[in-house]
Amino acid sequence: xxxxxxxxxxxxxxxxxxxxxxxxxxxxxxxxxxxxxxxxxxxxxxxxxxxxxxxxxxxxxxxxxxxxxxxxxxxxxxxxxxxxxxxxxxxxxxxxxxxxxxxxxxxxxxxxxxxxxxxxxxxxxxxxxxxxxxxxxxxxxxxxxxxxxxxxxxxxxxxxxxxxxxxxxxxxxxxxxxxxxxxxxxxxxxxxxxxxxxxxxxxxxxxxxxxxxxxxxxxxxxxxxxxxxxxxxxxxxxxxxxxxxxxxxxxxxxxxxxxxxxxxxxxxxxxxxxxxxxxxxxxxxxxxxxxxxxxxxxxxxxxxxxxxxxxxxxxxxxxxxxxxxxxxxxxxxxxxxxxxxxxxx
Ligand code: AMP
Ligand code: MG
Numbered sequence: 001x002x003x004x005x006x007x008x009x010x011x012x013x014x015x016x017x018x019x020x021x022x023x024x025x026x027x028x029x030x031x032x033x034x035x036x037x038x039x040x041x042x043x044x045x046x047x048x049x050x051x052x053x054x055x056x057x058x059x060x061x062x063x064x065x066x067x068x069x070x071x072x073x074x075x076x077x078x079x080x081x082x083x084x085x086x087x088x089x090x091x092x093x094x095x096x097x098x099x100x101x102x103x104x105x106x107x108x109x110x111x112x113x114x115x116x117x118x119x120x121x122x123x124x125x126x127x128x129x130x131x132x133x134x135x136x137x138x139x140x141x142x143x144x145x146x147x148x149x150x151x152x153x154x155x156x157x158x159x160x161x162x163x164x165x166x167x168x169x170x171x172x173x174x175x176x177x178x179x180x181x182x183x184x185x186x187x188x189x190x191x192x193x194x195x196x197x198x199x200x201x202x203x204x205x206x207x208x209x210x211x212x213x214x215x216x217x218x219x220x221x222x223x224x225x226x227x228x229x230x231x232x233x234x235x236x237x238x239x240x241x242x243x244x245x246x247x248x249x250x251x252x253x254x255x256x257x258x259x260x261x262x263x264x265x266x267x268x269x270x271x272x273x274x275x276x277x278x279x280x281x282x283x284x285x286x287x288x289x290x291x292x293x294x295x296x297x298x299x300x301x302x303x304x305x306x307x308x309x310x311x312x313x314x315x316x317x318x319x320x321x322x323x324x325x326x327x328x329x330x331x332x333x334x335x336x337x338x339x340x341x342x343x344x345x
Contacts, residue, residue: 020134032172034125038141055165065119069132094124100185150302178299196329236336239308247320248345257345269313
């Protein structure tokens with residue numbers, strides 16, 4: 001295919017020059033980062049960015065992140081940066097970390113949804129980095145998926161929904177992290193986590209001595225009641241089937257609760273860790289990885305959520321994970337995938 005570049009088994013990144021030119025000229029490119037695939041366009045070109053919103057069916061009030069490949073790009077798009085903000089960038093870049101900074105006038109309103117701040121990230125994925133370098137502009141790139149669907153972590157998962165909406169596709173295989181970046185905004189000298197990701201609260205605390213997790217993230221996880229949080233504004237990651245998230249620190253209790261629920265349905269699907277799968281007497285199972293390896297679960301979870309509907313289940317029950325490190329980010333996404341139907345056993 002003419003507009004498809006396979007970089008899975010080669011390190012000849014000079015081939016990304018074509019994709020860089022397409023971005024510069026206002027086109028859309030589907031490309032891998034270390035977190036998830038991105039749907040990228042020239043972040044300084046209003047018309048190009050409009051195409052992203054259209055391709056995804058994304059709400060116009062949901063801002064985009066600008067991706068940079070080096071620190072020289074920062075002063076053009078952000079200003080009045082504090083020492084602590086610099087320390088965070090120097091510590092976690094390149095990597096799965098987004099910082100919200102005061103924007104400059106050059107950043108189009110459509111990128112920031114009219115806010116006076118802009119989200120910025122420097123990806124560590126080498127393909128993303130080279131692509132931004134060739135494009136020589138910040139690349140606005142939300143996750144590659146139609147809005148509401150699980151984020152794409154490989155090309156085959158999103159090919160059907162996006163291939164005819166983009167000008168070029170770069171295939172880099174499976175994403176390493178599998179979940180979107182940690183989003184942080186510094187308020188009164190304290191980094192606030194607005195969206196959890198691979199860079200954990202513990203990592204941030206270690207770097208700058210202090211951290212706060214946004215209230216709505218904690219509220220979602222600490223309560224099993226349905227609460228209206230800002231995140232609920234957009235339907236997210238959800239399969240068509242009804243999903244229930246179940247978690248208990250007591251593994252036996254969690255298993256028992258899930259067994260109990262499965263008995264009430266005719267075609268239940270259970271998504272669980274490898275270790276617990278044998279306890280569920282159901283036809284349909286997806287194993288998301290070992291509970292001893294949260295990184296593996298993070299890498300698999302969006303791919304697994306995309307498999308759900310092919311089973312045509314009448315209910316999906318998903319095991320939660322421990323809220324530690326990247327576990328907070330996994331739980332944050334799963335709660336949304338289950339549309340806030342969360343049972344603490
Ligand atoms: P996505 O590109 O789909 O990973 O989503 C980007 C997310 O980053 C948005 O949904 C917001 O949660 C966050 N974000 C981006 N820009 C800003 C901003 N200026 N202020 C606050 N949050 C932002
Ligand atoms: Mg997204």
